[in-house]
Amino acid sequence: MMWWLGGGLFLGWSIGANDAANVFGTAVASRVIRYRTAALLASAGVIAGAMLQGSAGLETLGAITPEGLGAASASALAGALAVTLMTLLRLPVSATQAVVGGIIGVSFWTGGVDPAPLARIVLCWIATPAGAMLVALALYQIYGLALRRLPISMLTRDRILWHGLIVAGIYGAYALGANNVANVTGVFYGRGLVASTEWLNFIGAAAIALGILTYSGRVMQTVGGGLIRLDAFAALVAVSAEAVTVHVFAVIGVPVSTSQAVVGGVLGVAIMRGGDLHAKVLRNIGLGWIITPILAAVIGFAGYGLW
Amino acid sequence: MIFGSRQHAVEGLIASYVEHAQASVSCFVEGMEVWLGGAEPVADIVHGVAAAESRADDARRELCLLLYGKALFPESRGDILGLVEAVDKVPNRAEAIMRRIVSQHIGPPAPDLGEGFRALVASVEACTTAMFEGVNVLFKDHHAAVELSNRVDHLESEADRAEMELTERIFTSALEGFPKILYRDLVMDVGGLADRAEDASDRIRIIAIKRET
Numbered sequence: 085m086m087w088w089l090g091g092g093l094f095l096g097w098s099i100g101a102n103d104a105a106n107v108f109g110t111a112v113a114s115r116v117i118r119y120r121t122a123a124l125l126a127s128a129g130v131i132a133g134a135m136l137q138g139s140a141g142l143e144t145l146g147a148i149t150p151e152g153l154g155a156a157s158a159s160a161l162a163g164a165l166a167v168t169l170m171t172l173l174r175l176p177v178s179a180t181q182a183v184v185g186g187i188i189g190v191s192f193w194t195g196g197v198d199p200a201p202l203a204r205i206v207l208c209w210i211a212t213p214a215g216a217m218l219v220a221l222a223l224y225q226i227y228g229l230a231l232r233r234l235p236i237s238m239l240t241r242d243r244i245l246w247h248g249l250i251v252a253g254i255y256g257a258y259a260l261g262a263n264n265v266a267n268v269t270g271v272f273y274g275r276g277l278v279a280s281t282e283w284l285n286f287i288g289a290a291a292i293a294l295g296i297l298t299y300s301g302r303v304m305q306t307v308g309g310g311l312i313r314l315d316a317f318a319a320l321v322a323v324s325a326e327a328v329t330v331h332v333f334a335v336i337g338v339p340v341s342t343s344q345a346v347v348g349g350v351l352g353v354a355i356m357r358g359g360d361l362h363a364k365v366l367r368n369i370g371l372g373w374i375i376t377p378i379l380a381a382v383i384g385f386a387g388y389g390l391w
Numbered sequence: 392m393i394f395g396s397r398q399h400a401v402e403g404l405i406a407s408y409v410e411h412a413q414a415s416v417s418c419f420v421e422g423m424e425v426w427l428g429g430a431e432p433v434a435d436i437v438h439g440v441a442a443a444e445s446r447a448d449d450a451r452r453e454l455c456l457l458l459y460g461k462a463l464f465p466e467s468r469g470d471i472l473g474l475v476e477a478v479d480k481v482p483n484r485a486e487a488i489m490r491r492i493v494s495q496h497i498g499p500p501a502p503d504l505g506e507g508f509r510a511l512v513a514s515v516e517a518c519t520t521a522m523f524e525g526v527n528v529l530f531k532d533h534h535a536a537v538e539l540s541n542r543v544d545h546l547e548s549e550a551d552r553a554e555m556e557l558t559e560r561i562f563t564s565a566l567e568g569f570p571k572i573l574y575r576d577l578v579m580d581v582g583g584l585a586d587r588a589e590d591a592s593d594r595i596r597i598i599a600i601k602r603e604t
Contacts, residue, residue: 114464228604235532238602239398242467316464317604357604 088153088277089269091161093291096268098167099179100130100295103264105303106326106346107256110319111249112304119301122253126300127293129257133334134265134289139281140337141266146273147201149187150194156271158391162186162384163267169383170376178341178372179267181209185377187271189384208338209373212329213348220325220352227321245316252320256327260342261289262334268292270339318353325349344372397463401471402530404454408475411447412482413523415440416516416584419485423512423581426492429499437489444482451475470598477591478526481519484587488580497573504564504574507557508581514550515584521546522588525595536599543592547585554582 107129108122117125149156163183170177184205191197227248231241268288278284314322326346333340347368422436454475458468491497500508525539561574 224604232534232603235534237402237530238467238470238533238598239402239463239530241533241602242464243395243398245464315466315601317602 088157089160089272089287091157091159091164092268092271092288095160095164095167095179095183096265096288096291097295097299098164098171099260099264099267100127100292100297101299102171102295102303103179103260103342104130104257104296104300105306106342107260107323108253109304109306110316110323111253112301114249114316114319116246116249117253119304122304123296123300125250125254126257126260126296129254130261130265130292130296131286131289133258133261133263134285134292135261135282137262137331137334138265138285138289141263141334141339142270142273142281142284144201144205144337145183145187145266145270145339146275148184148191148197148205149271149273149275150191150197152194153272153275153277154391155190155194155388156275156277158388159183159186159190159271159384160268162189162380162387165383165387166376166380169379175371175375178209178344178376179264180205180339180341181373181376182380183267183271183339185380186384188377189381189386190388192385193388205338208333208336208340209344212333212340213344213351215332216325216329216345216348217352217355219328220321220349221356223324223328224321224353224356227317227324231317242316245320248320249316249323252323252327256323256330256342259327259331259334261292263330263339264292264342265289266339314350314353318350318357321353322346322349325352341372397457400457401454401463404450404457405471405475405530406527408447408450408454409478409523409526411443411450412478413520415443415447415482416485416519416523418443419489420512420516422489422492423508427499427505427508433489434493437486437493440482440486440489444486447479447482451479466601470594470601474526474529474591474594474598477587477594478522480587481522481584481591484580484584488577488584491577491580495573497577500574501564501566504557504560507553507560508578511550511553511557511578511581514546514553515581515588518543518546518550518585519588522592522595525592529595529599533599533602536595540592540596540599543589547589547592550582550585554578554585 104126108126111117112119112122149159163186166182167177167179188197265285265288268291269284272284326342326349329345330340330342418436418439422433422440425431425436426433458472521539521543525536528539529536557578558575561571
């Protein structure tokens, strides 16, 4: 069983190592919380999210995955290889887009992909940063209004933001688990590889948690260091917007990229503050959208064809 | 250390710093009155100003160590360190003025100029008091700090007026050339206290406004 799941589990580990930074990076980099505590909270959040609300995404990915364990496993492996290659090339990457790309690549040999759920998924990819940006615009107003109304000192304001970042981090981890577990084990949904959907959820969540616990520290410092330059309020808005957006898509049942969601949140803050929308950031999202699925599709197509 | 205890430690040190810095300015005001009265030596008062300033420095150093130890968010650390540095220029200057009076043996001015000095010192005291209050308010209700900053601006303008009037009076008086320059420099130094208070108050305003978003 582990052999078939290998590609997916590696992808899960990679999601945990990279994407936990999007929810707890700011808090860790600014020492709101210790890395070890953040990693444990994030792991618990991911497992809770996957177990309680991860099934919808599993069904969606399962619906577009070609029949047969070999094809499912090859799709996951193609996604994992694409993520690794993109990371090595230091290019922006989305695990979701990699898995879907892998599925498309393998599907060339197995009769094609059902276009309706695929179109829904691609539409949600576009909606992720846009949605997170809109949520950030709303949260900026709501949080700002609440803080303005409170007769508090500047340090009490910091304290509220301090706790807010922890709560948003836990919620973000929950949303990450609920949404991204599908990337890990979604291709195996309905293939009879494990006894139940709950087990698929748990195995996927455990892989993500392992990535968080073993390799997310440095990424958290790097991503968090970049995010914290926004200031604590902006970081709270961006992380909350990312969490809400990713959670909404988890409920809808479409796996999306937390990195693209957090970028959308940052853009929302930038709009509220009259800042420039960095062309480089937007270009990176575009590159992630285009290169990742294409690369994964090519790997899936070539790999499954050779196999 | 959890955030709550860091917050209380920082707030306590800031309150202590402001208390000592303000005591230093109060000693300075008292010293100027003694000097203007001309009956008692000013040297003892200088020690009082220096001692209060030194206690303020101790609190400031302790605060800096706590902040360099990564307490609070980076942006708040920077803001607080910058603010304390700006505020610290007020007691430092007050001490320097008193030392200057003593070391240069500057005698008290004639009564008509003395009144002008009193008016200037009163304006400066009001301005610095409002600034110190602004620092305290920033750590109680930062929204209210902006109003106090506006008051400091107004009081600094009054101190400027008092400074100009006194300078004019010095140069239209019967004093000889050298004492005129000596008193003018002293007036500029005393008036400079209000300028320093305004600089610190501008920082308070920026810190408060940044947190209105």
